Amino acid sequence: MILYEMIDFDILRVIWWGLLGVLLxxxxxxxxxxxxxxALLPFIARTxxxxxxxxxxxxxxxxxxxVWFILGGGAIFAAWPPLYAVxxxxxxxxxxxxxxxxxxxxxxFKYRSKRDDPRWRYGWDWALFVGGAVPxxxxxxxxxxxxxxxxxxxTEDLFSLYExxxxxxxNPFALLAGAVSLSMLIAHGAAWVALxxxxxxxxxxxxxxxxAGLFAMxxxxxxxxxxxxxxxxxxxxxxxxxxxxxxxxxxxxxxxGSWLAAYAVRPWxxxxxxxxxxxxALAYLxxxxxxxxxxxxxxxxGITGVIASVGLTMFPFILPSSIDPRSSLxxxxxxxxxxxxxxxLVVTVIFMPLILLYTAxxxxxxxxxxxxxxxxxxxxxx
Amino acid sequence: xxxxxxxxxxxxxAMTAMxxxxxxxxxxxxSILIAIMETVYVMTGRPIWRQMTKFWGTLFGIxxxxxxxxxxxxxxxxxxxxxYYSHYVGDVFGAPLAIEGLMAxxxxxxxxxxxxxxxxxxxxxxxxxxxxLVAIGSNFSALWIxxxxxWMQNPVGAEFNxxxxxxxxxxxxxxxxxxxxxxxxxxTVSAGYVTASVFVLGVSAWYLLKGRxxxxxxxxxxxxxxxxxxxxxxxxxxxxxxxxxxxxxxxxKLAAMEGMWHTEEAPASFTLVALPxxxxxxxxxxxxIPYAMGLIATRSLTKDIPGIEDLVAESEERIRSGLIxxxxxxxxxxxxxxxxxxxxxxFEEHGGxxxxxxxxxxxxxxxxxxxxxxxxxxxxxTVPTVWPLFWAFRIMVGLGFAFIGxxxxxxxxxxxxxxxxxxxxxVAAVAIIPTPWIAAELGWFVAEYGRQPWTVDGVLPTALxxxxxxxxxxxxxxxxxxTFYTILFVIEMGLMLKYIRxxxxxxxxxxxxxxxxxxxxxxxxxxxxxxxxxxx
Numbered sequence: 001m002i003l004y005e006m007i008d009f010d011i012l013r014v015i016w017w018g019l020l021g022v023l024l025x026x027x028x029x030x031x032x033x034x035x036x037x038x039a040l041l042p043f044i045a046r047t048x049x050x051x052x053x054x055x056x057x058x059x060x061x062x063x064x065x066x067v068w069f070i071l072g073g074g075a076i077f078a079a080w081p082p083l084y085a086v087x088x089x090x091x092x093x094x095x096x097x098x099x100x101x102x103x104x105x106x107x108x109f110k111y112r113s114k115r116d117d118p119r120w121r122y123g124w125d126w127a128l129f130v131g132g133a134v135p136x137x138x139x140x141x142x143x144x145x146x147x148x149x150x151x152x153x154x155t156e157d158l159f160s161l162y163e164x165x166x167x168x169x170x171n172p173f174a175l176l177a178g179a180v181s182l183s184m185l186i187a188h189g190a191a192w193v194a195l196x197x198x199x200x201x202x203x204x205x206x207x208x209x210x211x212a213g214l215f216a217m218x219x220x221x222x223x224x225x226x227x228x229x230x231x232x233x234x235x236x237x238x239x240x241x242x243x244x245x246x247x248x249x250x251x252x253x254x255x256x257g258s259w260l261a262a263y264a265v266r267p268w269x270x271x272x273x274x275x276x277x278x279x280x281a282l283a284y285l286x287x288x289x290x291x292x293x294x295x296x297x298x299x300x301x302g303i304t305g306v307i308a309s310v311g312l313t314m315f316p317f318i319l320p321s322s323i324d325p326r327s328s329l330x331x332x333x334x335x336x337x338x339x340x341x342x343x344x345l346v347v348t349v350i351f352m353p354l355i356l357l358y359t360a361x362x363x364x365x366x367x368x369x370x371x372x373x374x375x376x377x378x379x380x381x382x
Numbered sequence: 383x384x385x386x387x388x389x390x391x392x393x394x395x396a397m398t399a400m401x402x403x404x405x406x407x408x409x410x411x412x413s414i415l416i417a418i419m420e421t422v423y424v425m426t427g428r429p430i431w432r433q434m435t436k437f438w439g440t441l442f443g444i445x446x447x448x449x450x451x452x453x454x455x456x457x458x459x460x461x462x463x464x465x466y467y468s469h470y471v472g473d474v475f476g477a478p479l480a481i482e483g484l485m486a487x488x489x490x491x492x493x494x495x496x497x498x499x500x501x502x503x504x505x506x507x508x509x510x511x512x513x514x515l516v517a518i519g520s521n522f523s524a525l526w527i528x529x530x531x532x533w534m535q536n537p538v539g540a541e542f543n544x545x546x547x548x549x550x551x552x553x554x555x556x557x558x559x560x561x562x563x564x565x566x567x568x569x570t571v572s573a574g575y576v577t578a579s580v581f582v583l584g585v586s587a588w589y590l591l592k593g594r595x596x597x598x599x600x601x602x603x604x605x606x607x608x609x610x611x612x613x614x615x616x617x618x619x620x621x622x623x624x625x626x627x628x629x630x631x632x633x634x635k636l637a638a639m640e641g642m643w644h645t646e647e648a649p650a651s652f653t654l655v656a657l658p659x660x661x662x663x664x665x666x667x668x669x670x671i672p673y674a675m676g677l678i679a680t681r682s683l684t685k686d687i688p689g690i691e692d693l694v695a696e697s698e699e700r701i702r703s704g705l706i707x708x709x710x711x712x713x714x715x716x717x718x719x720x721x722x723x724x725x726x727x728x729f730e731e732h733g734g735x736x737x738x739x740x741x742x743x744x745x746x747x748x749x750x751x752x753x754x755x756x757x758x759x760x761x762x763x764t765v766p767t768v769w770p771l772f773w774a775f776r777i778m779v780g781l782g783f784a785f786i787g788x789x790x791x792x793x794x795x796x797x798x799x800x801x802x803x804x805x806x807x808x809v810a811a812v813a814i815i816p817t818p819w820i821a822a823e824l825g826w827f828v829a830e831y832g833r834q835p836w837t838v839d840g841v842l843p844t845a846l847x848x849x850x851x852x853x854x855x856x857x858x859x860x861x862x863x864x865t866f867y868t869i870l871f872v873i874e875m876g877l878m879l880k881y882i883r884x885x886x887x888x889x890x891x892x893x894x895x896x897x898x899x900x901x902x903x904x905x906x907x908x909x910x911x912x913x914x915x916x917x918x
Contacts, residue, residue, distance in 0.1 A: 060499035063450065064492030071483035073457045078480035081472025081548070088461025088468075089849035095462050096859045100866060103451040107870060110447040114877055156715065158547045159466050161850050245545040336473045337543070337550040344477055351484040358489070362496050365503050381499070 004342035009243035010332065012341040016079040017318070017331045019348065021311045023075055027068035028185070028307060029300050034062040036189020038105060038132020039182070042125055044193065044204035049372060051125055052113060052382065057196035057370050059382045062109060064359060069102070078344050082158070082248065082334040083318055090152050090162035091142060094169055098135045105131025113382045132189070133182060140181025143310055144174030144223075147259065148231055149322030154248060163323060173226055180219040184280070184303060187213035191287055191295040198369050206287055213284035213299075220276060220306060227313075233259035234320045240332035248333045253325040262313050269312040276305030390856040391463040391848045394863065396830070398455050400823050401867050405449035407822050410524060410571050411578025411613070412442045413517035418605060420510045429893045434598050435513075436501075437886035438582065443498060444877050448870060450491065455863075463856070465849035467837050474540045474551045475530055475838075478558075482526035490519025524574070525567050532563025534838050535829065536631040542733055542841075544714045549841060562631055565623040566829075572616040573825065576785050577818035579610025580811075583792060585882055587811035590803065595885050600801055607792035614785040621782060622678060629679040629687065632839060634697075635832035637690045638766045639775045640675060641665050645689040649676025655776070658768040663691060690765055697738065698761035700840075704739030707732035708749055737841040744845050766834045774824040774831075781821040788814065 007015075037058050045051040058065075077084045088095050104127045112124035148171070151164040190209020194202050238252040263270060279302025287295040314320075316331040335341060375381050416438050423431035457479065460468045468476075493515045500509055533540075539556030540549045551557060583606045586599035629636060636642075641658040642650070643665070652674030656665035679687050688696075710729040714721045741763060742749035745756040752760070792811070795803055833839055837847040 060495035063495045064488065066450075066454075067483060067488045067491045070454060070457050070487060071480065073461075074476065074480035074483040076476075077460065077468065077472055078476030081469055081476055084461040084472060084476070085465040085468035085849075088458055089463070089465035089851065092462055092849070092851055092855055093858070095458060096862060099455050099458060100862065102454050103866070103870075106447045106451045107873075110443060111873065111877060114444075114880075157466075158469055159850065160469070245543070247546050336476070337546075339554075340473050340477055340551045343551070343554045344480060347481050347484060351488075355484065355488045355492075359492055362492055365496060365500060378502070 004339050007342060007345070009338040009341075012338065012345060013331050013335045015345060016335060016341055017311075017315070020072075020075065020080065021308060023068060023072040025304050025307050027065075027072055028303050029188075030065035030068055031062070032136075032185045032303060033189045033192035033296075034058045034065050034105075035132035035136045036185040036187070037193060038128040038189070039136060039186050040189050040193065040205060040208055041132075042129050044190075044208055045201050048118070048121060049375065050199070050201050051121075052375050053197055053199070053370060053372060054193060054201055055109065055112065055128070056375055056381050057193060059109065060366055061362070063106070064362065066102070066106070075344075079336050079341060080318065080329075080334055081336060082154075082160075082246070082329050086152055086154075086160045086162070086329065087142075087146075087150070087319055089160060090150055090164065091145075091169065092162075093166040094138050094142065098138050101131045101134040109382060132185075136182045136185045137178045140178035141169055141174045143181070144177025145169055145171075146319060147177070147227065147310070147314070148173060149234070149255065149320040149325075149328075151323045152321050152327060153324035154327040156249070158247065158249070173223070173231065176219055176223055176226070180216050180223060180306075183212040183216035183219065184306065187216060187280075187284060187287070188296075188299045188303060191283060191299045194287060195292045195296050196370055198371055206290070209295075210284050210288045213280060213287065217277065217280050217284070220280070224273065228258060228260045231259065233257050233261060234317050234325060234328060235261075236316070236330065236332075240330070243338070244332065246333055246335050246337070248327055248329055251326070251330070251333055253320070253328045253330075255320075255322075255325050259313050262315065266312070266315075269309075272305050272309035272312050274305070276302055276309055279303070279305050385853065385857075387848050387851055387853060387856060388845050390853060390860060391851075392844065394463060394856060394860045395459060397860075398452065398459060398863055398867075399830075400826065401871075402449065402452040402456055403822060403826060404819060404871075405445050405452065406524075407574035407577035407818065408445045408581060409442070409449045409520050410574030411576070411609075412438060412445070412581070413513075413520050414575065415578050415582060415605060415609060416442055417510070417513040417517045418609065419602075420513050422605075424506050424510045427896065429889060429896045430597055430601065432892070433886050433888060434602060437598065438602070439498070440881050441585075441878060444874060444881065446494065448874055451870075452867070463849055463851070464837070464847050467842060467847035469548060470842050470847070471533075471537075471540075471549045471838055474533060474537070474549055474557060477551065477554070478526045478530040478533070482523055482530075486519050486522035486526060488519075490516050490523060493519065521571055524571050528567040528570055529558055529560065529563045531829075532560045532566050533557055535566075535635075535833060536560055536562040536627075537838050537841050542736055544711050544729065544733075545718070547715075549838075561627045562624070565620055565627050569617060569620040569624055569825075572613045572620060573818070573822050575613030576610055576617055576789075577822060579606040579613060579789065580785065580818045581815060582606035583610065583788075584812050584815035587803070587808040588882070589885070591805070591808045591812070598886050600796070603792060603803075604796040604801075607789055607796050611786070611789035611793045614782070614789045618779075618782045618786065621779070626679065626681060632833070633688055634690070634693050634764060635766070635771075635828075636679060637688065637693060638768045638771045638832055639828060641668075641768055641772045642675075642687065642689045643691060645686055645692050646675075648680070648686050649673045649683045650679070650687050651675055652678065653772075656772070658772050660765075660768055690768075694761050694765060697764040698757060700735040700738040701741060701757055701760055703732045704735035704737065705742075705750060705752075707734075707736040708739040711736065712750075737836070737838075737843065740846055741835065741843050743843070763835050766832055771828055771832050775828050778821045778824040778828065781817055781824075785818065785821075 037054060041051060041054055045054045108124040108127035108131060112121055152160055152162045154160055187209045190205040190212065193205040232255050234253055234255055235257060236251055237254045240251050244250060279298050283295050283298035283302050286298060317328060318331060318334060319329040321327040416435055419431055419438065420435040423435055493512045497512045497516055500512060504512065538560050539553035540551050543550045582602050586602040586606070589595045589599035641653050641656055643663040651670040651672045653665060654669045654671055656668035658665050673683070675687065676683060676685070707729055710725050710732065713725050714729060739749045741760040742752040742756060745759065746752040791807065835843050835845065837844045
């Protein structure tokens with residue numbers, strides 16, 4: 001088949017690197033507010049009615065939102081198999097915690113209001129808290145570790161040997177990144193509650209959200225400084241062959257300089273952190289001052305900027321290795337084959353617009369505030 | 383069994399996959415049954431059908447959420463526990479998983495929330511369409527998962543790339559239209575339809591026994607038995623299709639399932655029951671049906687079906703051929719682009735057997751150093767343990783035929799009879815509720831255990847597919863999954879039983895409005911007193 005050669009292998013790799021970013025951002029923007037709402041639930045909603053109100057703001061949409069995560073996993077598997085193989089086995093116990101939390105969450109949504117027993121409901125409320133807070137925290141911790149390099153090496157057979165431990169993941173910089181991720185998503189969840197709910201929970205959501213948001217901004221700034229002065233970057237010391245084979249061992253990598261050197265090479269990428277700061281600042285300002293839709297939209301902008309800034313700063317690295325830099329995974333040497341990337345791109349071009357279209361339609365049907373009256377009358381509500 | 387990383391990883395995967403598949407078949411079938419019921423509601427306007435839709439919908443929701451939740455584990459477990467597998471075949475195997483998300487799971491999950499919350503927000507027709515989209519989404523989901531699984535059984539449309547040390551896709555068309563995948567897809571979704579039909583039938587029968595919700599139960603039985611009969615026939619026919627495709631794609635699995643130790647002269651007989659003896663390579667106390675095996679597997683009276691002994695001899699040859707490929711591969715890895723054309727040609731010729739050389743990795747770090755005894759041992763390893771396969775397969779098939787009988791009985795009673803059922807038949811319908819789950823799990827057991835010692839048949843041995851993890855880590859997560867999943871199962875069953883006991887909620891207002899209209903219609907038609915059931 002010659003058709004797939006119409007798009008250059010390296011261009012496809014860059015496109016799929018971009019799509020990986022789109023999926024992660026898609027996940028953070030949609031499921032991010034579900035997780036934020038879960039993490040906020042025990043604090044902003046006190047009575048059972050209030051909690052049902054808050055839960056029902058995300059009730060009809062969390063299932064679809066969560067697919068961004070599943071699709072993210074599938075797309076990494078299909079487009080970046082070495083990344084899928086190395087990172088998930090390396091972060092084994094952390095992944096288990098994420099899975100446990102994300103399994104708990106759907107069940108909690110669905111089962112919480114199926115019994116009247118207050119203890120039953122109270123228990124599931126904390127399950128929702130765990131299901132929201134734990135993944136939000138661990139995703140950030142993972143990003144923090146990736147920026148510092150992950151302790152793995154590849155054998156000549158490309159078998160991945162991971163030499164770190166679970167507690168090694170919990171280092172100060174990674175915990176800071178985890179805190180940024182958690183607080184940013186809490187603020188995002190608060191913006192959602194402010195838009196979709198009514199009454200005292202909205203007031204509390206605003207307060208918690210603004211506070212969490214300011215914390216996220218400060219943390220993001222601190223992490224940037226830390227990255228500039230405290231963490232070594234990575235550089236490829238041999239040029240990857242154009243359209244070369246996806247074998248990380250074919251290129252040499254050194255650990256030197258700073259990640260932020262990328263901003264000298266590609267000055268335009270400053271857009272991403274600028275968007276991150278501006279989006280967050282405007283979001284938390286409008287959240288504080290009572291803006292509804294604007295807070296959510298700016299929050300989305302901020303999250304997009306923050307996630308994009310990590311990817312753009314690291315480019316072309318995807319998963320650098322701290323113990324054997326040569327094993328590091330980059331855009332040029334750890335993708336799927338030319339043909340597979342092409343097939344997957346075709347499928348994505350067909351289905352992604354459809355997904356966005358029907359998701360938008362569902363949100364439109366569900367547009368408007370969820371009210372107390374609706375919750376008490378509606379038998380279908382959670 | 384020694385608890386090493388390979389065995390523990392297999393145990394964890396088997397456990398989480400089989401647990402996941404407790405919920406999937408009901409989702410597959412019930413989504414369609416509910417969509418059918420809602421369609422009848424939209425077409426007739428009778429509130430009873432809306433009531434049925436909502437009632438079965440509640441049970442669907444309780445089940446669905448665990449299917450989704452446990453599916454998350456499946457999507458990530460390949461990378462966690464099967465890291466080398468993920469690297470080695472991700473280029474091919476990852477694609478259908480990603481497409482499943484894009485094409486099916488997004489559809490299903492986005493609309494399922496709207497279906498539950500949208501009763502008052504959508505028109506009747508729009509709500510029904512949303513229900514169908516959920517059903518279509520979940521069934522398409524099964525399609526792509528089975529394309530992925532079918533590739534593990536029959537790895538077509540891919541070849542090994544020595545530069546990247548992995549399998550790479552050469553034809554998406556071949557992967558998608560893999561005959562094994564297509565037969566498995568229809569077989570699996572049909573099994574899901576049977577599961578849901580038996581479930582609906584059983585719960586309805588329980589209501590009839592208790593004298594509750596008679597109208598709902600009778601109608602549900604009619605829908606379930608009609609749909610279930612078609613599905614039960616399809617399961618058995620497409621199961622046969624799977625068997626037929628296994629004849630040329632997975633001959634060892636077929637021979638093991640059938641306990642065929644030696645190649646028999648065509649047409650082979652079918653061993654109905656026997657006690658397979660792995661050591662002696664023979665069956666004890668066998669009862670055979672002449673010709674049957676040859677007819678099922680080859681659809682002819684003249685073609686041979688190879689027995690286990692011949693297949694082991696063939697494996698040994700392929701191991702030797704694979705060693706030549708392995709030797710060439712080592713040179714290619716050294717010389718890269720500078721490799722001589724002769725070596726490349728050698729690899730081309732023997733590369734298809736590379737996987738067989740990898741079987742020796744269990745015994746020798748470098749397969750080329752393996753002794754004759756080790757080669758013989760590796761060839762013997764290609765035989766899965768026969769007796770569990772032999773019996774699991776027979777129980778599954780027996781249940782499959784029994785479902786046809788059960789569905790046919792209720793189909794005839796509910797469509798052509800007086801819609802009354804003898805008490806014993808209702809008791810039986812309740813009692814058999816768990817059996818389709820048993821059949822489905824046994825089916826997966828036969829498919830996956832029968833593929834051993836491979837994760838991808840003939841390409842990658844299971845023993846090489848794992849991650850570099852410590853036994854402690856896996857024991858930790860295994861214990862975690864067992865505890866966590868057990869608790870969730872207890873909770874799920876508790877809620878299911880609670881909502882079955884509670885029964886449907888009758889929408890009094892809507893029923894009343896409908897009754898008035900209905901009586902009016904009947905009066906204007908023939909002037910007689912209306913006969914209407916209050917629930918309708």
